[in-house]
Amino acid sequence: MIDYSSVLSKTVMDLKKSGIRKFFDLLNDKSMKDVVGLTVGQPDFVTPWHIREAGIESLQKGKTYYSPNAGFTELQNEISKYLKRRFDLTYAPEQTIVTVGGSEAIDLAIRAVVEPGDEVIIPTPCFVCYEPIVRMQGGIPVTVETTFEEKFKLTPYALKKAITPKTKMLVLAYPNNPTGAILTREELEELAEILRNTNIVVLSDEIYAELTYGTQHTSIASIDGMWERTILASGFAKAYAMTGWRLGYLAAPAPITEQMLKIHQYAIMCAPTTSQLAAIEALRNGDEDIQMMREEYDRRRHYIYEGLRSIGIDSFEPQGAFYIYPDLRRFGLSSEEFCNRLLYDYRCAIVPGTAFGQGGEGFARISYAYSVKHITEALSRIESFVKSLKK
Amino acid sequence: MDKILKLLEDDATLTAEQLAIMCQKEVGDIKKMIKQYEQEGVILGYKTLIDWDKTDREYVSALIEVKITPQRDRGFDRVAERIYNYPEVQSLYLMSGGYDLAVQIEGKTMKEVAYFVAQKLAPIEDVISTATHFVLRKYKDKGVIYGVVEVDERGNCG
Numbered sequence: 143m144i145d146y147s148s149v150l151s152k153t154v155m156d157l158k159k160s161g162i163r164k165f166f167d168l169l170n171d172k173s174m175k176d177v178v179g180l181t182v183g184q185p186d187f188v189t190p191w192h193i194r195e196a197g198i199e200s201l202q203k204g205k206t207y208y209s210p211n212a213g214f215t216e217l218q219n220e221i222s223k224y225l226k227r228r229f230d231l232t233y234a235p236e237q238t239i240v241t242v243g244g245s246e247a248i249d250l251a252i253r254a255v256v257e258p259g260d261e262v263i264i265p266t267p268c269f270v271c272y273e274p275i276v277r278m279q280g281g282i283p284v285t286v287e288t289t290f291e292e293k294f295k296l297t298p299y300a301l302k303k304a305i306t307p308k309t310k311m312l313v314l315a316y317p318n319n320p321t322g323a324i325l326t327r328e329e330l331e332e333l334a335e336i337l338r339n340t341n342i343v344v345l346s347d348e349i350y351a352e353l354t355y356g357t358q359h360t361s362i363a364s365i366d367g368m369w370e371r372t373i374l375a376s377g378f379a380k381a382y383a384m385t386g387w388r389l390g391y392l393a394a395p396a397p398i399t400e401q402m403l404k405i406h407q408y409a410i411m412c413a414p415t416t417s418q419l420a421a422i423e424a425l426r427n428g429d430e431d432i433q434m435m436r437e438e439y440d441r442r443r444h445y446i447y448e449g450l451r452s453i454g455i456d457s458f459e460p461q462g463a464f465y466i467y468p469d470l471r472r473f474g475l476s477s478e479e480f481c482n483r484l485l486y487d488y489r490c491a492i493v494p495g496t497a498f499g500q501g502g503e504g505f506a507r508i509s510y511a512y513s514v515k516h517i518t519e520a521l522s523r524i525e526s527f528v529k530s531l532k533k
Numbered sequence: 534m535d536k537i538l539k540l541l542e543d544d545a546t547l548t549a550e551q552l553a554i555m556c557q558k559e560v561g562d563i564k565k566m567i568k569q570y571e572q573e574g575v576i577l578g579y580k581t582l583i584d585w586d587k588t589d590r591e592y593v594s595a596l597i598e599v600k601i602t603p604q605r606d607r608g609f610d611r612v613a614e615r616i617y618n619y620p621e622v623q624s625l626y627l628m629s630g631g632y633d634l635a636v637q638i639e640g641k642t643m644k645e646v647a648y649f650v651a652q653k654l655a656p657i658e659d660v661i662s663t664a665t666h667f668v669l670r671k672y673k674d675k676g677v678i679y680g681v682v683e684v685d686e687r688g689n690c691g
Contacts, residue, residue, distance in 0.1 A: 166689035182687045385690075441540075441555035448554045514544070514551065 153278055160270040161497030165481070169491055178520045179491035180508045183319065185383040185464070187438075189420075190431040193382060196423035197416045205419060209412045212403055213240025213391070217418050220425035221391050229351065229361050231374070233393040239403055240413045240421075244349040244377035244390035249275055250402040251345045251373040251392060252311070256281040260310035265296040267467075267498035267505070269319045269347070281310070287501035290458055290469055294323035298332045305336070311343045314362060317350035320498045320507035321467040322460020327360040330368075338367040343398075345373050349390070350463040352381035352432050355440045357461065363393075370395055373402075378417075380463075381432050382424045387417040439464050442510040446517055450508075453525040454532075464511045467495065471504035473531050481506055483527065490523035537566060538575070543676075545579040584679050586671070591641045594623070594668045597650060598632040600661040609633060612659050621649050632664070643667060 147155070169179060188194075212218065218235035225231040241247040248271055256262055258280030264272050266285045273283040286304045288294045296314070314333075316325045325333070337344065344362055351359040363372040377390025392402060424431075443460060450457055450468050457468040470480050477494035484490050495502030510517060537552055549567065553560040570576040585592045601612050609627055616636060617625045624637040636654070640646040646665070655663050671679045 169689055179689075181689055182685075183690070184687055186685070186687065444557055445551065445555050514547070514555075518551075 153280075157274045157277060160274075162270055162493055165491075165493055165497060168485070174485075174491075177485065177489045177491050178516065178523060180510070180512060180517070180520050181491050181493050182509050182511060183465075184385040184511065185380065185435065186511045186513065187383040187435055189382060189384050189387070190424075190428065192427060193384070193420050193424045193431075197387075197420035200416055200419040205415055207415060209240070209415050209418055211407045211412050212236070212238070213413060214415075214418050214422070217422050217425075220422055221393070224425045225374075225393060229359065229364060231361055231363055231393070232369075233374075234396075237393055237396055237399050239392045239399060239406055240418060241377075241390045241392060241406065242410055242413050243388045244347065244375055244379065245271060246406070246410060246413075247375035247377065247390045247392045248272065248345065248347060250405050251375055251394075252276055252281070253279060253405050254398060254402040255311050255343050255345075255373075257310070259308065261306060261308040262311040262313060263301070263304045263309060264313045264499075265300075265315070266500045267294070267318075267320055267495060267502045268313070268315050270498065272313050272315075272345075273499070282308070284309070285500045288321075288323070289501065290505070293458055294318060294321035294467070295325055295329060296333065298336055301333055302336055305340070305342070309340075309342050311345055312337065313345045313347065315347040317354055317359065317462025319350065319463050320465050320493070320495065320502075321458065322463050322465050323458070324354055324357065324359070324462040325362075326357065327365070330360055330362050330365050334362065334365040334368050337371065341371075343371055343373060344368065345375060348374060348376045350380050351376060353436055353439060353464060354462040355436070355443060355460075359462070373398055378421050378424060382421075382428050383431075383435065384417075384421070384424065387414070387420060389413055389417040389421050439510065442512070442514060442517060445514060446508065446510045446521070449517065449521040450524075453521065453528055455524070455528065464509060466508045466510060467505050468508060469504065470495075470506055473528070475531075477503055477506055484524065487530075488523045488527040490520050490527070492524075537563065538570065541567075541576070582675060582677050584671075586680070592639065593641070593643055593646055594637065594639045594671075595646050596666045596668065597636040597638065597654065598664040598666070599634040599636055599654065600632050600663075601634060602659045602661060603633075604659065612657065615657055616654065619649070619653060621646075 217240055218238045221238045222233050222235045225233055252275045256276055256279040260281045261284045262276045262281050263284050263286055265288050276283045284304050286300050288296055316323060346362050348361055361374060363369045363374050373392060373394040375392055378384040446466055447457060447459055455468045457466050460466050473480060477496045481492055481494040493507040495505030495507060536556060540547060540552060549560050549563045553563045603609050604611055613625060616622060621638045621640060622636055623639050626635045628635050638646060638649060650663055650665050673679060
């Protein structure tokens, strides 16, 4: 008999199953068919037709071969132009790498930089992937809790306190999943002030950059002295409703790109050709699609924020992404208990804040990537539950 | 302003309260705006899209191309008016190209539609000819795809 526990990597076995996965597994049960969920972390729009058509056409023309490792030059050119056009960032096409989703971009960035014993500062609550990837590199995740009271922003004070001589990387994921927090140019300036004279690399996960409301997204790479120490990870999923195409990209100074490209070459070879050819169309003719979707999310954002408030649930008003992160502390239940009871007794699913790491207790993530009708139904179920708690 | 029209065009069931929250306006202002649109005839009505093929109602529709002789001074308007006043006529357009009016009509049976064309439409003086095309299947109307029930297939992944 083979003893798997002695065969498998201890590092991997020690990784915790993500909290969000555990909750999603509950939802996949057949008995959950009548549940109204606000859990999905992807747009409810279909990829705009002209982009899908570009993908279809590429298949019709038999473009089923590999692309160059870093991606089609044409796509790299478009990414370079796009970053300039939308965020005033200057990257030569060869300073970009086309990846399999924003996820691979994050993975490459961490693997290219972090060595055993290196510390990586990760503001939480956050998306679930940074910590495990750092651990697989033998790095040490140093989580820094952001709070409701500070609008879930990483503060200069907290950053300074977390930095040690071993700090190698800072993960900045704004607009933030799950909180909907953003960092303004002024706030980024303050963080840059601390980082500028260090050797700390910033991994800026800007997958939600196109989804900010009322303000234009600023990338930390556009702040003086930060370009040279920033790895920008982004993708097409959220901006163009292209989650299933699995396409993202990295932009960084050449010495970093060169190393990340090596890992990409060995592990992935190249991102899917069909997706890349569709993405060229997205970048060339998709600005209006982004605008349309952003406006729709913005209306739902107001709707869900006010809807929650009217039933007695306060939230930090999200300024980016498509999540709201209500404060449930006054109900006296743990996040998990709140979400489980809402799920089992009132048939409505939201994700417990604890799934997103430290600082999530007392909160939950609600996605508003749903129709107004769907949100209305979910809100009425949450209202019934909350009323039952007050009695 | 146009935003509210667009939202209502997509979903007439949105209440003034919902619109107010989504557009960050006062409910009173939204109500006033809608009323004004209605008075000015910008908003003409609120209807429901129904896929009759899914019901047991007997139903056919047809598109009829009509060629007419325009009248001095009044052009096509008087003939158009005579045609659109029939309750069977669902829509009527003046067209460029090979014919003049496009008439969309609805009836219970093909016979009923044929009767309408033969007895009501064709005899109108100034109508030179008609060509009736029966609709075999409606795929999409007013931006909505028919016959497909939308199911949220998004997985819980990210």
